[in-house]
Amino acid sequence: MRYIEKTEPPDEFVEFCKTPDVCFESLSGEPKRALKTRLLEDQGYICCYCGCRIADDEHTKIEHIKCQDRYSALSLDFYNMLASCDGGELDRNFKVRPRHKCHCDAKKENEDIPVSPLDSGIEGLLTYFDDGTVKGTGAGEKLVQTLGLNVDYLVSRRKNIISEYIDNEPEDLEAELRWLKSMHDGKFEEFCFVLEQYVSLLIENHKELAAAL
Numbered sequence: 108m109r110y111i112e113k114t115e116p117p118d119e120f121v122e123f124c125k126t127p128d129v130c131f132e133s134l135s136g137e138p139k140r141a142l143k144t145r146l147l148e149d150q151g152y153i154c155c156y157c158g159c160r161i162a163d164d165e166h167t168k169i170e171h172i173k174c175q176d177r178y179s180a181l182s183l184d185f186y187n188m189l190a191s192c193d194g195g196e197l198d199r200n201f202k203v204r205p206r207h208k209c210h211c212d213a214k215k216e217n218e219d220i221p222v223s224p225l226d227s228g229i230e231g232l233l234t235y236f237d238d239g240t241v242k243g244t245g246a247g248e249k250l251v252q253t254l255g256l257n258v259d260y261l262v263s264r265r266k267n268i269i270s271e272y273i274d275n276e277p278e279d280l281e282a283e284l285r286w287l288k289s290m291h292d293g294k295f296e297e298f299c300f301v302l303e304q305y306v307s308l309l310i311e312n313h314k315e316l317a318a319a320l
């Protein structure tokens with residue numbers, strides 16, 4: 108999970124919110140489109156929770172960190188909204204992947220999460236391993252469970268992406284880390300934070316090795 112620095116809500120959405128008696132259900136058309144695009148831009152087009160690639164399409168959901176059912180006053184709060192993948196829900200509904208276990212927005216539903224990608228310390232609460240699994244520390248543990256971050260699909264995707272790195276270790280690790288931490292054409296790499304952890308670990312190991320020689 109990557110820490111998300113949100114910018115400002117788009118003008119179309121701000122104007123919509125000034126209309127009396129509006130709610131999230133009545134959000135549509137240009138204000139909704141502009142909002143979704145802004146959320147995607149702020150996140151570099153990766154899912155707020157799992158980090159898979161998301162686009163401006165029907166597979167991307169507008170996620171409320173604090174659910175609409177219990178926190179209706181926050182249903183139009185830009186700082187309570189993130190862009191999430193659909194957690195495989197659409198594919199499951201259309202029987203493309205019928206046994207797919209849901210994750211992210213689809214798994215969370217109306218549950219509360221103790222921390223979110225808007226908390227600056229979020230990245231230190233989750234540790235990713237070479238076998239593709241993720242382990243949470245403290246509040247991170249609840250995140251892993253509530254968001255289904257260890258479902259087979261995500262474990263397998265992360266394992267593959269780390270394996271590629273293990274097979275082709277970059278020559279300049281510091282440059283690689285800088286590259287992973289930046290957006291390219293407005294996008295982060297898929298699962299960039301997983302790779303960031305891996306490359307940071309490699310850098311540490313190399314330093315320790317050099318110091319021991």
Ligand SMILES: [Zn+2]
Nearest residue numbers: 154157192211
């Ligand atoms: Zn996701």
